[in-house]
Amino acid sequence: MTQHPTAEERRPANDGPKAAARNRAALVAAAREVYAEHGLDAPLSGIARRAGVGQGVLYRHFPDRAAVANAVLEENVREVEQAAAAATANLAGVLGVLTWHLTESAAFIGLLHADRTGGRPDGVHAHASALSDRVARSLRGHLTDGHRLGASDDLMLAVAMVSGAVTGPTRGERERRALAAWRLLGVEVGPVRPFGG
Template sequence: MTQHPTPDERRPANDGPKAAARNRAALIAAAREVYAEQGLDAPLSGIARRAGVGQGVLYRHFPDRAAVADAVLEENVREVEQAGAAPGATLAGVLGVLTWHLTESAAFIGLLHPDRTGGRPDDVHAHASALSERVERSLRVHLGDGHRLGASDDLMLAIAMVSGAVTGPTREERERRALAAWRLLGVEVGPVRPFGG
């Protein structure tokens, strides 16, 4: 015998654009987590599952794997920019946000090494370079005169060195190693947390 749902048991009305924005944000957050755990080759179905949406919803927002990674990278850069532009922002505080992204997002580390194209098409390399430059601008405005990372390439070289140290099976281990690398470089880092966290 088939039972039909009563009016109270039916699915809620479609929230339209609100639901779409929530789903997109959930997919980006899930992708960041899944990439941190499994790397950039993680199955897209796992990202959709972690976000609590169907795979069709993922493909409505992101047509392919590259688009998902690009959205995570863009969100990471946007948060570093917001941290850098916040009232009272300091280099240490912005580095804390950057370091959080390094420990949370495997995709972010490749961005900070745009000179290593690894066979990527020129447009992908150019986009990665542009994102990397945005990160550098967000940090450079907080470098005081005579700061040890003030020379032309020193800031991004230090970030590349720290990102190379961000290894380990857990986020805590990756954070510990990142902070140790900053300490060895003699650079103060604020609390390691997402912007606004």
């Protein structure tokens, strides 16, 4: 005699908040990858597909394109801030984390080049200025007196210059170019890796 599963047995387990947190993390990771490959205008459907969720799940977490981009940018900035706040932090180490994000995320590069006059009306650039200021504060806190990047806006100008050099088809090529740009500026950079990596 063949036994058929009851409706209760067929229904997948509902992980509730755990699934929601997992889905959100997967969406942010997927968005970072998709943005690195296709820029901030990449289709949201591609992000959902890469995360392994339906588009409805994406919209449950992020109501629009700006919300997705802001979530990726917020995570990037938070990791730079965490690296800067670590007990053993120094400028070279924080720049290593920053450089990792530059090589991984086209969206992060866009943030650092954000038009501070408002540029795009989609909400991404409206948030970008505040995030860029947070990156600057994190880095500036580790500048020693007399550091070559200590004058006025020199620090973020150097970051923008390096981020402009971060091009290439592979992550390795982008990292090589970023490190060469830092070297040409005479700035020491620690290991290029994510915070805690």
